Structure formats: C-alpha cells, structure tokens
Amino acid sequence: MKYKRSSIILIVVLIAETLLAAEKFPAKDYLKIVTIFTNDMHGGIDRSEASFINPDFPPMLGGGAVAGRYILQKRQEAAQNGWGFLLIDAGDFYQGTPLGTVSEGEAVIEYMNTVGYDALTIGNHDFDNGWKNLKKLAEKANFPFLATNLYRKSTGELAEFVKPYIIKEIQGIKIGIIGATLSATPSMSYPEHIEDLDFRPEIEGIKRYLPELKAQGVNTVIVLTHAWLAYDPEEGYKQMMADLSDGELGESYNTSAQAIAHRIPGIDIMFSGHLHRGFYEPWEDPLNHTLIFQNYANGSNLGHVNFYIHRQTGTLAGYDYESDDGAIFTLFEDDFLPDTSLTRLIDFWVQKAEAGFDEVIGLATGQIYRSSSGESPMGNLMADAMLASTKADIAFSNFGGVRADLPAGQITPRHVFKVMPFDNRIVIMKVNGKFLKELVEDRVSGSNQGMLVGGAEIVIDRNQPDGSRVIKFNIGGKPIEYEREYTLAVTDYLAEGNSGYDLLTTITPDRTNYTGILLRQAMIDYIREHSPIVPKTDGRWREIR
Secondary structure (H helix, E strand, C coil): CCCCHHHHHHHHHHHHHHHHHHHHCCCCCEEEEEEEEECCCCCCCCCEECCCCCCCCCCEECHHHHHHHHHHHHHHHHHHHCCEEEEEECCCCCECEHHHHHCCCHHHHHHHHHHCCCEEECCHHHHCCCHHHHHHHHHHCCCCEECCCEEECCCCCECCCCECEEEEEECCEEEEEEEECCCCHHHHCCHHHHCCEEECCHHHHHHHHHHHHHHCCCCEEEEEECCECCCCHHHHHHHHHHHHHCCCCCHHHHHEHHHHHHHCCCCCEEEECCCCCCCCCCEECCCCCCEEEECCCCCCEEEEEEEEEECCCCCEEEEEECECCECEEECECCCCCCCHHHHHHHHHHHHHHCCCCCCCCEEECCCECCCCCCCCHHHHHHHHHHHHHHCCCEEEECHHHCCCCECCEEECHHHHHHHCCCCCEEEEEEEEHHHHHHHHHHHCCCCCCCCEEECEEEEEECCCCCCCCEEEEEECCEECCCCCEEEEEEEHHHHCCHHHCHHHHHCCHHHEEEEEEEHHHHHHHHHHHHCCECCCCCCCEEEEC
C-alpha cells in the first residue's frame, strides 16, 4: 500500500504517542478507555459541504458514514488491545436537517444503534416534535437516554423514558455516566411539546444521584449534559466568579457546564453541548479539576479522547488524544473513507427526506434577484421568511448567504437549495434596542455594506462618522426603544461571529435559542404560503451618500 508523505508522518507520530502513553500508563497498572463523543449533530449524518472552510469551493464532509467507519474501527482496535470503549452524545441529535426532521429522529436513532452508542443525554431541540415522539425514539434506541433532572409534573417522578445514570463495568472497574438535560428548555420550546414535563436545575439532579454512584463503587464519574461550555471559557469563568462574589449567581447558571463543574465536587469528566462551539483542549475547573470537553455541531466533527484509569483505585489518572490537533477533528471525505453499509442506510433516509425536491411550491411573477449591497427582492424574501417562521421582531442576514437568484415562473425546492445551499439554521436572540443600534452601526462603519433586514425600516447616512450613521430605525413601524427587549432572528453562521458579526457572540447562551429551523425550509414554507411571489423592494433599507 502506498502512502502520501504526510500520511507516513502522521502514522509515525501516532506510533510515537502510543509508545509514550504506554510508558506513562503501563497496561498492568492502568486501563485505557477509548472515548468518542458527539453533540449537537442536528441530524447531520449525511454528506454535506464544509462551507465554513470555503464558501465558494467547500470540501465535502463525510457525515455518519465516515464517522461510523472510524467508530467501528476504534471499537475493534480497543477490543483487540484489551481497552475499554465508550461512545456518547450530549444532545440535540436529530432536529435540523431534512433527514432528521422528516424522519422525526428515527433515521438518526437507527444510525446510532448501528454504530453502537452507549448513552445520550437530551438536548432542547430533541423535544421539537413533542416529548411523546422523544419517548418513541427512546424505545427504539438500543441505549439509554440519561437525565437526572427531567420529571413528570403529574407524578413527581423521573420521566419514564429516561434513566438518571448508567454504570459501565470494564475489567472490574466501574465508570459512572450521569446525565442532565437543559433546564432552560421550557423557554426554548412550545408549551405543548413539553406538556407535563418538569425541567429541574441540572445541579439539583446531579447532586441527588451522584451519591448513589459512589455508593456502588464508582470512582470515575462522567457527566453527560446539554449545558454549555462558554464560547470563551476564560471570560465565562471570570464572569461566573464575579457574579458569585456579588451573590448574583442565580438559577440561570445551573445551565452552564462550568457552573456545574465548579459547584459539584466529585465529577471527573464532563461532555457538554448546545453552543455549537468546539474545543481542541478541555476546560479544567480550577477548584474541582473537572475536565469539560465539547465538540462542534451538525456532524462536521468527531471527538476522541483516551482516558487512563488506575486499576487499583478506579480513579482517573490522565488522558491523551488520538489526533495530533487535540480532542476533535473534522470529518473530511478526503481524509477518511466511508463505511459502505452505513452509506446505504443513510442514502435510504436521504432519498425519503428529499422526495419532492422538484415539486412546484410556488410561482414568481418575475426574477427575484439578489444584490451584494443594499436592498434586493431576494434579500427581502429571505428576511421575511425568517420572521414568518419564528415570529421574531426583526431579522438580519448577510449578503454572502444568498448564492443565487430565483427564476421567474415555477419555483421548486431545488431552486431554493441553489439560493441557500448551506445548512444554515435560524437562531433567536433576546436583545435590547441599544444592542440592535450598535450592531447596525458596526455593520455600516467604514466600508461595511450593511445587511439584509426584515421587520424594520433603517436609514443610513454615509456622510456621518462611524457610530452615528443610523439616522432612522423603526421596528414594526415604531421608533426603536433602546431599553426595550426585542427578539432578533439571525442564522447560526452569523450567531457564531462570522462575516463580521462578532457582537453576536457576546449574547449569552441563556438568551439564545438555536431553533433548529433550516433557513432553506423557512423559505420553502414562505413561498408556499405567499405565492405568487412578486419581486419588490419597499424601502426598508435606504442609504444617503
């Protein structure tokens, strides 16, 4: 077999690291636990384009077929070498792609069963089709859904489709995996989807069941939670400690993975999610030394870390990585081969999900064109679709997110796909008017071209200095109120600070809702409901030069 030079170097590096690990953690004294983790997959098990790498020429991501082959190989390798193996997920596993949404999660559960997941905890979007659908998925799964803090209001008992924890005994060593769903879920879900469910604070649930694990001889504890590690962990920790010293560490901090790690001693490892931000190195709590790992989202990455457990005490002794980069790596098709049986399984579901891609969903009375600056019919259509699907007060998007015009005449989902080839999802943020004004000023400062807008009327005077160019700003036909709270709809791409929208990363996770709604689907629904579409501009964005 021939290898590229880079492949040979990688193999040499991995061999060297394996030898070093064997020296530091000899097998007679330490048990190696190969641990692969995912979070926020949002149904991303099919092939997709890595537009976050290069929007114009995106490399392909292999999805579940590539991830599954890697997982199956590593499980076999672990068995051959006498190592332990864990495969876990931190929630939001299905909602967000046609495959996941149309199958209501069944396709993803079938995939997870095939590759052999050990456990998952539940994310807020896993309730998007209602808790009864989630219960059906739990019954189909060959592994448990873990949540110590999810109760039925009517009985006061844990919801019947979850377990608080599991104990994995590997070569006589007991490892406890305890779960916690997101307590903030009620503020992110429709009431009917979570009817009769009581989401208690994560810290309360974990504290209740942790002693049970310890009493059963567990000395290594893993917490699996959909709570998040802050976008900037150092800053997040500083803010948390400042709030704690001021006595302001309120209930919302129960949903922070860092708060859980800091306030509960006895947790060795945590796997978190929700924020769609991955970290190559874990965050270590300075007080309790809990390690927190978090992956990126949408099936683009896979996490892999090896833990070493002291055989005599059953305690965590250390960890290392399989990848030279750290705990996570991107699943490029150029780097990994897909599993053929998994490819067939996923293709089956993709074909079901994409049925009707060429059906006529509406008509356009003329070409709906885009623009690289200012207002355009296509930009207005996109922003209005974001508002219609979320009932937000105002919507912003970027010019680069619109990749094609819509033709005059019949419109199909395939046409919409060309306009929006990226799997962008809509995010809702709670912000005040002052923040919205600052955001618009930032996007028109210097030579910045502004944004696509829905729900507002904005006038920009380019003759004014930066910071004072917004001379009119109405929302819903009324002047903006700086202290009033508004709901802002943007794409997840912008919410992560891309395309110059850095200010959006300052919005805290408890004020952010990743709706899981594909922008592409929102546009399809809008076209269906408002056909025929008349291309037009209405003066919502004007500039004085």
